[in-house]
Amino acid sequence: MKYFERLLLCLLAGVTMNAYAQTAPLKRVEPAFWWSGMKNSKLQVLLYGDNIASATVTAKYPGLTLKKVSKVENPNYLFVDFETAAAKPGKFDIILSFPGGAKTTYAYELKQRANDGKKAQGVTSKDLIYLLMPDRFANGDVSNDKVNGMRDMSLSRDSLYTRHGGDLQGVINNLDYLKDLGITAIWMTPEVENDQKSASYHGYAATDFYKIDPRYGTNELYKSYVEKCHEKGLKVIKDVVPNHCGSEAWFMHDLPMKSWVHEWPKFTQTTYKDQPAMDPYRNDMDWKLQVDGWFVPTMPDMNESNPFVANYLTQNYIWWIEYTGLDGFRIDTFPYNDLQFMANWMEAVRAEYPKFSIFGEALVNSVVSQAFYTEGATVNQKVDTKLKGVTDVALKNAIYETLNGSFGWTNGVNRLYDVLSQDFIYKNPENNVIFMDNHDMSRYFSMVGQNFDKYKSGLAILFTTRGVPQVYYGTEILMKNFSNPDGWVREDFQGGWPGDKQNKFTAAGRTAFENEAFTFFKTLANYRKTSDALQNGKLMQYVPENGIYVYFRYTNSQTVMVIVNTNDTPQTLNTKRFTDRINSFSTAKDVVSGNQHNKIEEIKLPATSTLVLELGK
Structure with a gap:
């Protein structure tokens, strides 16, 4: 190879290496892609790479507007805000131009939203x-x-x-x-x-x-x-x-x-107390400890008030x-x-x-306390959480009390009756x-x-x-x-x-x-x-008597009668007091055993049992 050809190749190699050295490749782009046609057309993309805050960000695509580029404390981050309302599905380049002429490009995609009818169906009382x-x-x-x-x-x-x-x-x-x-x-x-x-x-x-x-x-x-x-x-x-x-x-x-996370002068753990959130007499530091304290040392607390x-x-x-x-x-x-x-x-x-x-x-x-965290501000909350439901610990404990507890107005099956009687406090207990x-x-x-x-x-x-x-x-x-x-x-x-x-x-x-x-x-x-009654039906319960609790789930098309016998001996239940729900029904089928009850004026109950009966005429 001639001398000048070798020199030219070396010079070209040097230019390439120099340009590469000035380029800061992106280590993270989150979200890596998005969708066109979202109800909220604003999109904020997190870019992460070495010293990328020195770059100028550009992006050109029909219908897309780059609204804002935010630099933060750490120069390795940029937050880029887009308006996507008029943008159709497709790909465009996010270009970072650095001082000295180096560039980094990320091919971003706005995908087509799927609409197959099965997405985001929701989970309801119909489900298990x-x-x-x-x-x-x-x-x-x-x-x-x-x-x-x-x-x-x-x-x-x-x-x-x-x-x-x-x-x-x-x-x-x-x-x-x-x-x-x-x-x-x-x-x-x-x-x-x-x-x-x-x-x-x-x-x-x-x-x-x-x-x-x-x-x-x-x-x-x-x-x-x-x-x-x-x-x-x-x-x-x-x-x-x-x-x-x-x-x-x-x-x-x-x-x-x-x-980005809640930082303290030294490790500070949450109190695991829920009361400060609702306590009208609280000390504000107790509230701060509840929501800003770390769950455990290996789980930093995210600062959700940071936009x-x-x-x-x-x-x-x-x-x-x-x-x-x-x-x-x-x-x-x-x-x-x-x-x-x-x-x-x-x-x-x-x-x-x-x-x-x-x-x-x-x-x-x-x-x-459960209701405090659910939607509707039904107990005078300052913030309506919009949360439709919670994991119902109170009902869980009441069922255990029914199964394991003792007799008494506030014990045993009466606890289950009592907890359900307080459902008025929720916007929708279902x-x-x-x-x-x-x-x-x-x-x-x-x-x-x-x-x-x-x-x-x-x-x-x-x-x-x-x-x-x-x-x-x-x-x-x-x-x-x-x-x-x-x-x-x-x-x-x-x-x-x-x-x-x-x-x-x-x-x-x-x-x-x-x-x-x-x-x-x-x-x-x-x-x-x-079962229409168990999936969609109303609930009617009766005050427990002698360790026996009765409730009904019912719709216009189906009625299910549930009898809980907490006694450790068999019992016989006279159903006269349930006439307003039994109405014209004269038979019942045991859902589990398949046994047919052709007369329901009196029902024999095994010890420590719950009968689930579908009523018939």
């Missing part, structure tokens, strides 16, 4: 929710049990705290099992990336809000999971955590600004709905959130998806999610002393009273244990792993006792799927 932990339910893909580069590489099914290998494919493989069982909606504990150093299997310490944890699968697989659920008539609830993130979240290593954080969280959850077609959200630790943010967030979600369901975890101590246990609580079968009669009686109440019933995985096969520690109530569903000696997903793998429980559960759950 099945809560599961994906790491502990079934392992459908052993290749992702360990993922190189993740901080936690542990894998041991013998440990309560490490990952066990369950994943999205494992859930997909068992959708027919859930559908056959009578389930209509699935709620999984969070599936997003939890790249924490240890004990990250539960999912409540997100490190990437836009990414499914690779040990569960991919974003594309999660989208496919939702689609497969919809094909089978199952709805999908996503567990979301706006209150906090994981300490290893990508932005925690290089915060956009100090106020950039509010936009980030709101767009993220809308992104997941639009991307996958989800039907509902369960909001973790609702009382620790900024209530005005939650109200605004709720309105933003429903503006896009009017039927979409949202309920909040509110592990509080009374009916009035939106409350009713349950007996979950991943943070002792399992239902253990809580009733492994008494099978009580187990059946309580489930019958859960499946027939008002609200949206939710069960925890394994309830149908009598999984048991107490939550000290939590890992004991988060055991694997046997049969979900290759090589399991027992497969509880099949009748052959269950004991006779487990099959009896399974059949009871399945019979009542599937009846509920087709």
Whole structure:
């Protein structure tokens, strides 16, 4: 090669290297894409890269307006606001031009919104929710049990705290099992990336809000999971955590600004008290500790009053709905959130998806405390949260009191009657999610002393009273244990792993006792799927007498009578006092056993039982 040719090549190489050195490649763009035709046409895109604040941002696309570029404390971030109202689906370049002539380009896409009629259907009192932990339910893909580069590489099914290998494919493989069982909606504990150093299997310490944890699968697989659920008539609830993130979240290593999370001079934990939110005599510091304190040291508290954080969280959850077609959200630790943010967030979600369901975890101590967090400002709240329903702890406790408690006006079954009599305090109590246990609580079968009669009686109440019933995985096969520690109530569903000696997903793998429980559960759950009275009916209850509690669910087309006998001896119930509801009905069919009662003036009640009777003429 001639001397001048070699010199020219070297010079060209130097220019190329110099231009590359001046270019700051983007490390993050969130959301990575969006949709045209959203009701809220404003879009704020987070850009993250080394020293990108020095760049000028441009974007040209028909109908698109770049409204504002915000620089923040950290020069590695830019927040770019677009107006998309007139923009049609398509791609355009976001161009960052740096001093010296270097450029970075990101190809952004506005996608076409899907409209297949199955998206964002909402979860209602017509449904039965099945809560599961994906790491502990079934392992459908052993290749992702360990993922190189993740901080936690542990894998041991013998440990309560490490990952066990369950994943999205494992859930997909068992959708027919859930559908056959009578389930209509699935709620999984969070599936997003939890790249924490240890004990990250539960999912409540997100490190990437836009990414499914690779040990569960991919974003594309999660989208496919939702689609497969919809094909089978199952709805999908996503567990979301706006209150906090994981300490290893990508932005925690290089915060956009100090106020992105609530920072304190030293570590400050929430008080786990809900009372300051509603206490008219509160000290404001107690309120600040409740909502701004960190949940635990590994879960920093997001500052939802920061408008950039509010936009980030709101767009993220809308992104997941639009991307996958989800039907509902369960909001973790609702009382620790900024209530005005939650109200605004709720309105933003429903503006896009009017039927979409949202309920909040509110592990509080009374009916009035629960009502405080629900919509309608029915108890003189300063902020209407817009939250349609909560996890109904008061009703759960009342059912346990019915099953395990003693006699007396305020004890036993009278507690259940009393709690339901206070439903006037809610705007719509039908939106409350009713349950007996979950991943943070002792399992239902253990809580009733492994008494099978009580187990059946309580489930019958859960499946027939008002609200949206939710069960925890394994309830149908009598999984048991107490939550000290939590890992004991988060055991694997046997049969979900290759090589399991027992497969509880099949009748052959269950004991006779487990099959009896399974059949009871399945019979009542599937009846509920087709019962107009249990899905849509009004509730009428009667004052309990002699340990017996009676209520009716009824519509114009169907009446179901439910009789709860808390006595440990058989009883005979005279039905004369229920004439106004029984009316012209003269027969009844036992929904579970199929037995026919041709005379209902007197009904024989087994000890410790709940009869579910469909009335006929």
